[in-house]
Amino acid sequence: MTAVVAEHDDHHDHHDHGPEKGVLRWIFTTNHKDIGTLYLVFGLIMFFVGGAMALVIRSELFEPGLQFVDPNFFNSMTTMHALVMVFGAVMPAFVGLANWMIPMMIGAPDMALPRMNNMSFWMLVAGVLLLASTLFMEGGAPSGGWTFYPPLVFQNGKSFPFAIFSVHLLGISSIMGAINVIATIFNMRAPGMTLMKMPLFVWTWLITAFLLIAIMPVFAGAVTMLLTDKFFDTSFFDAAGGGDPVLYQHIFWFFGHPEVYVMILPTFGVASTIIPVFARKPLFGYASMVYATGAIAFLSFIVWAHHMFTVGMPVAGELYFMYATMLIAIPTGVKVFNWTATMWKGSMTFETPMLFSIAFVVLFTMGGFTGLMMAVAPVDFQYHDTYFIVAHFHYTLVPASIFILMAAGYFWLPKWTGNMYNEKIGRLHFWLSAVSVNILFFPQHFLGLAGMPRRIPDYAIQFADWNMVSSIGAFIYGFSQLLFVYIVIDTIRGGTGEKVSDEVWEDASKHSLEWTLPSPVPYHTFTTPPERIPTEHF
Amino acid sequence: MSEDLRQKNAKLVRKLALVAVAMFGFGYALVPLYDVLCDLTGLNGKVEGQAVQEAEYVVDKNREVTVEFLTSLNESTPMLFRSEVKSMKVHPGEYYTVNFYAKNNTDKPMIAQAIPSITPGLAAEFFKKTQCFCFTEQTFAANEEKTMPVRFVVEPTLPERYKTVTLAYTFFDNTNISKK
Numbered sequence: 001m002t003a004v005v006a007e008h009d010d011h012h013d014h015h016d017h018g019p020e021k022g023v024l025r026w027i028f029t030t031n032h033k034d035i036g037t038l039y040l041v042f043g044l045i046m047f048f049v050g051g052a053m054a055l056v057i058r059s060e061l062f063e064p065g066l067q068f069v070d071p072n073f074f075n076s077m078t079t080m081h082a083l084v085m086v087f088g089a090v091m092p093a094f095v096g097l098a099n100w101m102i103p104m105m106i107g108a109p110d111m112a113l114p115r116m117n118n119m120s121f122w123m124l125v126a127g128v129l130l131l132a133s134t135l136f137m138e139g140g141a142p143s144g145g146w147t148f149y150p151p152l153v154f155q156n157g158k159s160f161p162f163a164i165f166s167v168h169l170l171g172i173s174s175i176m177g178a179i180n181v182i183a184t185i186f187n188m189r190a191p192g193m194t195l196m197k198m199p200l201f202v203w204t205w206l207i208t209a210f211l212l213i214a215i216m217p218v219f220a221g222a223v224t225m226l227l228t229d230k231f232f233d234t235s236f237f238d239a240a241g242g243g244d245p246v247l248y249q250h251i252f253w254f255f256g257h258p259e260v261y262v263m264i265l266p267t268f269g270v271a272s273t274i275i276p277v278f279a280r281k282p283l284f285g286y287a288s289m290v291y292a293t294g295a296i297a298f299l300s301f302i303v304w305a306h307h308m309f310t311v312g313m314p315v316a317g318e319l320y321f322m323y324a325t326m327l328i329a330i331p332t333g334v335k336v337f338n339w340t341a342t343m344w345k346g347s348m349t350f351e352t353p354m355l356f357s358i359a360f361v362v363l364f365t366m367g368g369f370t371g372l373m374m375a376v377a378p379v380d381f382q383y384h385d386t387y388f389i390v391a392h393f394h395y396t397l398v399p400a401s402i403f404i405l406m407a408a409g410y411f412w413l414p415k416w417t418g419n420m421y422n423e424k425i426g427r428l429h430f431w432l433s434a435v436s437v438n439i440l441f442f443p444q445h446f447l448g449l450a451g452m453p454r455r456i457p458d459y460a461i462q463f464a465d466w467n468m469v470s471s472i473g474a475f476i477y478g479f480s481q482l483l484f485v486y487i488v489i490d491t492i493r494g495g496t497g498e499k500v501s502d503e504v505w506e507d508a509s510k511h512s513l514e515w516t517l518p519s520p521v522p523y524h525t526f527t528t529p530p531e532r533i534p535t536e537h538f
Numbered sequence: 539m540s541e542d543l544r545q546k547n548a549k550l551v552r553k554l555a556l557v558a559v560a561m562f563g564f565g566y567a568l569v570p571l572y573d574v575l576c577d578l579t580g581l582n583g584k585v586e587g588q589a590v591q592e593a594e595y596v597v598d599k600n601r602e603v604t605v606e607f608l609t610s611l612n613e614s615t616p617m618l619f620r621s622e623v624k625s626m627k628v629h630p631g632e633y634y635t636v637n638f639y640a641k642n643n644t645d646k647p648m649i650a651q652a653i654p655s656i657t658p659g660l661a662a663e664f665f666k667k668t669q670c671f672c673f674t675e676q677t678f679a680a681n682e683e684k685t686m687p688v689r690f691v692v693e694p695t696l697p698e699r700y701k702t703v704t705l706a707y708t709f710f711d712n713t714n715i716s717k718k
Contacts, residue, residue: 112547151613179554187546217558221565233715236569239653240612240710247572251565314579314660 018523027122030114031523032099033416038121039096040409044485046088046128047402051478053081058474060457061467074457075143080135082146083163086263087170088128090397093405094266095120095177098205101412102181104514104521105199107190107530112183120176127169134159134166145455147252148223150237150245154230161231164223171216178209178216185209190513190529196290197533199512200283203290204269207297211258211265214301219255222248246311253304261300264396265293267364267404268335271357274411275339277508278354279346285338292331292338299328309380318377325375329368336365351505352426356407359434360400367395370445385455388448394441398477403433406484413488414504418520419495421487429487432480439473510534592668595631598694602627605692607636608706615711616643617650618683630694638671638686640709642678649713651675657704664696665703675712 019025019034029035056077060068069077099117103110111117134141139157142148153160185198185206198206225236226248235241237248268289276283283289305313305321313321339361348354370392374380383389406429414420443466448454452463459467500519502509509515512534517525605628607621622637642648652672656662671686678684692703 113551155613175558179551179558182554183547183550186550187543213554213558214561217560217562218565218568221562225566225569238710239708240651240712241715244572244576247569250572251568254568312657312659314658 028118030110030118032103032111032114032117033521033523035111035114035117035121036096036098036100037416039092039099039124041096042121042125042128043089043093043096043405044488046084046092048481048485049132050081050084050089051481053077053084055474055478057081058471061459062471063468064459064461064464066458069457071457072140072143075145075455076135076141078455079142079144079146080131083131083142084128085397086146086259087167088131090263090401090405091174092124094205094208094263094401095174097201097266097270097405097408097412098177098181100416101514102184102202102205103188104517104525105202105512106185106188106193107513107526107533108184108188109524109527110188111180112188113180116176117180120173120180123169123173123176127166127173130162130169131166134162137162147249147256148226149252150226150229150248153226161227164227167223168220171220174212174216178212181205181209182213190526190533192533196287199269200272200286200289200293201266201269204265204272204293207293208262208265211262211297211300215255215258215262218251219259222251222255225251246308249308249311250305253307254301256307257304258297258300260393260396261296263401265297267360267401268293270404270408270411271339271360272335273512274353274357274407275342275361277411277505277511278351278357279343279348280507281342281346282511283338284341284344285334288334289338292334295331296328299324299331303328306375306377306380309377310384322375322377326372329372332368336361336368351410352421352423352430353407353411355427355430355434356403356410359430360403360407363395363399363403363434363437367392367397367400370395383448385453386448387444387452387454390454391441391444391448394444398441399434399437403437406430406433409484409488411505412514413491414495414500415514415517415519415521417492417495418500419491419493420498420500421491421495423496425483425487425490429480429483432483433477436473436476436480440470440477441473443467443470443473589668589670589673590666592633595691595694597629597631599629601630601694603630603692603696603700604628604702605634605690606702606704607638608704609638610706610708612708612710615650615709617641617648617678617709617711618643619707619709628692630692630696633668633689633691635669635687635689638688638707639683640671640676640678640686641683642681645680647680647713648678648711649675650678650709651712652707652709655706655708657706658700661696661700661703664693664700665705666691666693672707 019029019031026034026038029038056069057074060066060074099111102108137158139159142153142156142159142163144152144156156163185202189198225234228234229236229238229243235243237243237245239245272283272289303321303325305317306325309318309321370388374383374389374392410421410426447463447466447470450463452459502517502519503515504519505515513530514521516530604625606625607623609619609621611617611619618639618641620639622639626634626636628634640650654670654672656665667688667690669687669689671688676684676686
């Protein structure tokens with residue numbers, strides 16, 4: 001092992017080679033930029049796969065009655081849409097950003113564990129393919145909801161064990177990715193890059209990685225219990241054998257609540273990176289941002305039962321989980337105010353990444369407020385399992401996580417490719433997305449308050465109008481995302497033809513290290529550590 | 539990558555992997571923790587699985603508590619299952635007997651287990667049964683119908699705020715599991 005590595009190092013020193021040629025480059029690569037690209041492209045493809053499933057759902061709900069799909073397939077679509085978007089699109093996309101940006105932001109030559117990095121990507125692909133294969137199995141893909149609640153989940157056909165193994169693979173992949181991120185941040189920082197000088201994106205990913213290591217194994221354990229309950233006669237969740245199905249919900253949400261923060265914390269990090277650049281000011285309240293992220297991560301472990309207010313908890317439990325949940329609004333509020341204060345009196349310009357980031361601040365806050373509404377236990381009984389919750393978490397995921405991923409794409413594409421994207425089409429993409437996402441999800445608040453349950457293929461006719469509006473919004477939103485694909489391909493192929501400078505955005509190099517590198521970034525960067533650490537961001 | 543850094547990384551990876559393995563174990567540890575917590579606090583309405591000795595209580599004739607009976611079948615359990623009455627008014631401290639009827643709808647023998655649950659959960663400890671079909675598995679011959687009495691008492695110490703107590707039974711078909 002040592003001999004092989006030493007040989008590789010020698011080779012490396014003699015000629016600073018670029019990437020291998022051909023398709024094998026992508027299969028065997030251990031370069032953090034290549035793996036980042038793989039993750040990002042995979043996330044984007046899955047975004048469209050999950051999006052296509054969402055459009056099946058919205059087509060069926062366009063009018064009352066059963067039009068296009070049978071109810072079981074409809075339920076498969078809701079379940080698979082969630083699983084694909086969470087584990088296939090949003091999480092991998094953020095891991096892709098972490099791979100690309102963390103080494104460049106902390107002045108490291110690569111991730112700490114490049115081989116494991118490659119392995120965690122391909123394990124993710126295997127997991128998602130396994131999950132996708134269930135679509136073609138007897139009885140269809142999982143259809144009991146992405147939460148896999150027993151005993152309903154046992155009614156899945158042949159797909160059940162495959163879905164479980166897929167979750168195992170995805171979990172192992174995430175854990176390896178998280179270990180890699182932590183090792184990189186702890187051991188690979190350039191001299192002078194103290195923890196409190198790291199860009200906020202690095203900080204949020206560090207905390208996210210710890211969340212992942214803590215929760216993915218718990219989820220793996222929970223689904224393993226489901227597996228043994230079904231096939232090996234254990235009774236973890238089977239009341240007939242002395243188990244309790246409610247126990248599953250507790251274990252699941254002990255994982256599930258931190259899991260939703262796994263998707264939002266890196267979002268906060270990217271927003272905190274983009275907004276200062278376009279406001280041309282340092283980030284307001286850097287330290288408080290770090291502490292707020294830590295506080296949110298901590299609180300995420302002690303609020304899980306607010307997902308299950310209606311299981312028949314005693315009043316004391318409901319009160320505890322209600323107040324604990326409301327506490328989360330405090331660190332989250334700190335963040336929103338900090339972003340606003342960063343923009344305050346800044347010399348703002350509104351390029352596409354900034355537009356998406358501002359929309360994120362506004363729309364995520366709305367999603368946060370509906371979250372506070374549902375934290376109130378007595379009123380949650382009305383909102384529970386209605387379209388109100390659907391509207392809530394889509395506001396915190398689509399115009400938040402997805403918008404910020406788009407913003408990140410526009411923000412760093414010029415750095416990655418050396419070419420400028422088409423700003424006009426970028427802004428068109430933004431405005432179409434920002435308007436249609438509200439047409440899509442805002443009416444779902446009304447539907448939920450009026451009592452429309454989630455996960456149903458057919459509904460009472462009084463819900464018809466808003467469902468139609470929502471579906472129209474869904475189609476506009478879905479198809480306008482194709483603009484992003486066009487822009488990405490166009491930019492890689494040369495974009496506007498304008499060669500971008502090293503820092504791309506005015507004074508960006510004061511904020512973070514990646515802008516001190518040439519554009520496009522060379523295959524190997526920071527083989528010698530940077531001499532100066534930017535300090536603008538704190 | 540220097541040898542020093544390689545060792546530092548390996549050490550950190552070992553620690554973090556250990557955390558991941560420990561958290562997998564923690565997921566399983568939540569199972570007994572949950573049972574202990576429920577036992578200590580009586581939160582989830584689980585009822586004692588054994589008969590209690592019939593004790594004498596002072597009957598509180600001035601107070602009435604409504605006891606409701608719910609019967610349900612686990613998915614695809616081929617049975618009929620109902621109670622003699624939907625609800626009854628009881629005096630705390632007095633013993634009552636109520637009949638439940640269950641019928642095996644198949645032409646094969648069946649082993650079934652009824653699981654009781656009491657709502658509100660915190661009232662469960664004041665609800666005592668001296669006789670119940672739920673204490674053991676019930677064996678039904680093909681198409682057999684059984685009348686199964688439950689004898690219970692609501693203890694006079696039941697706090698005043700509980701006006702209604704619901705006793706729910708779910709029958710599970712355990713034939714395949716119990717034969718093994």
